[in-house]
Amino acid sequence: MPIRKLRIVDFSTHMSGPLASQLLIQLGAEVVKVENPRVGDGNRGMLPMIHGVGMFHHALSSGVRSVIVDRRSSDWPRIVVAAAKWADVVIVGSRPSDAVRRGLDFASLTKVNPELVYCAISGYGEAGPWQNIPAHGLNADAFAGLVPVHKVDGRIATIPSYQSIGPPLAGVFAALGILAAVRERDQGAGARYVHSSLWEAAMWFSWRNLATQANLGEPWPAYRDLGSRSATYCTADDRVLLICPIEKHFWDRFCDLAGLPREWKTVGDWSISGMYLGAGPEEAEERRVIQMRIKERPLAAWIAALTAAEIPFAPVLTIAEALASEHAAANGVMRTGRYKGHDVSIPSAPVRVVDAPGLGVVREELPPPPGLGEHTAEVLAEWGVADPPDRAGLDHRAGSGAGC
Known part of the structure; x- marks a missing residue:
């Protein structure tokens, strides 16, 4: 029997809300994005650019439909009402006071649709002294104690490899909460309210540190200090190998493979x-001898030997190496689409819901990210707003008022 797609209207901008929408698209949802008539959701021009459009737009908006409407337009209230009636889910990224002013608050929308799932994504949560501080980029991560810094040319800067954690993870949790709320709604619970925040997501990311700090007054042990058997070593070709033979049967096999003393x-x-x-008194000597043995072979030889012996290990790859691997291709890590005659690859959601194991590993192609307002007429017709009188309020070339 055909399954009706989950209908989502996304009023959010930038990363968290659009990421939640994209995850749900890849799980079969239908998403309409309501955008600012001049700059959209802020992602189209976000560097770096791929074929003239921001990477964020490709990665987060492929498969969505775009509607433009100015929130100062006389049509804004009735379009919001039509969207709420059509949707199973709405996603809102505004602060609560802004949502009320725009008619996008929970009370207003659930009055229109008593079965609506409403997802709010905030910067710092719904209580506490930080709740009204605007959040962008690494702000929430910094408040969560995550951002590593160092000195570069006399100035303080984040380390080059650090990327924000709270914003994307808030999107993941929003999607998770939406699916739980939809199930509750479908079981008769009525309208549901889902909330996720960048800061709370960033805090949760450190769950090991939080639990250890809260109970023992100290952080969770660093990986580098765990011991000689869960450690990194340098190979003959100066690559880095992480070994982890920490169960007894793995350790026995590793001792044989690496030629370690039998009594070990x-x-x-x-x-x-x-x-x-x-991590006992043997650690220093084990590290010294294991390093000597690992240094005897290049990385490729160790990969072959450890794989054959079924011992937990990993080469420390770069992102480029992992992406180019046969394994990434076999598991459909990226999915390819077309944009203005060009192939564009975007990350696949790392979860599949299919009929049986092995199906859907190679993901279907998604429609390209939409032009700004590309689907306005089509969607408004579906929503019963076929002939809005204030067309200037919908035109991305019109006016200079603030968008949604």
Whole structure:
């Protein structure tokens, strides 16, 4: 029996809300994005550009339909009402006071549609002294104690490899909350309110540190300090290899493979958790000898040997190497679409819902990201707003008033 797609209207901008929408599109939802008539959701011009359009727009808006309407237009209230009636879910990224002013608050929209799932995404949550501070980029991560900095040419800067955690993770949690809320609604619960914030998501990312700090007054141990058997070593071709033979049977195999002293097989206590990381008095000597052995072979040889021996390990790859791997292609990590005659690849959602194992590994092509307002007439007709009198309020070339 055909399954009706989940209908989502996304009023949000930038990363978190659009990322939630994109995840749900890839799980079968239908998304209409209501955008500012001049700059859209802010992602079209966000660097870097791919074939003249921002990477964020390709990655987060492929498969959506775009409607433009100025929030100062006389048509804004009735279009918002029509959107709420059509939707199963609305996503709003405004501060609560702004949402009320724009008629996008929970009370207003659920009055129109008592079965609506309403998802609000905020910067810092709905309580506390930080709740009304605007949030962009790394702001929420910095408030969550995540942003690593160092000195460069006399100035303080974030380390080059750091990318924001709270904004994308808030989108993931928003999508998760939406799906839970839809199930509750479908079981008769009525309208549901879902909230996710950038800061709370950034805090949750550190769940190991939070639990350890709150209970023991110290952070979770650093990976580099776990022990000799969960550690990185340098290979003959100066690549980095991470080994993890921490269960007894893995450690026995690794001792044989690396030519370690036979008596080392009995060193350790596996009775508590079934794992031993090599953090006892033997650690320094084990690290020294293991490094000597690892240095005897290049990375490719270790990959082959450890794979054959079924010992947990990983080469420390760059993102480019991981993306170019046969494994990434086999698992459909990227999905390809067309944009103005060009192939464009965007990341696939790392979850599949299919009829049986092995299906859907190669993802279907998504429609390209839309032009600004490309689907306005089509969508408004679906919503019963076929002939809005204030067309200037819908035209991205019109006026200079603030958009939604």
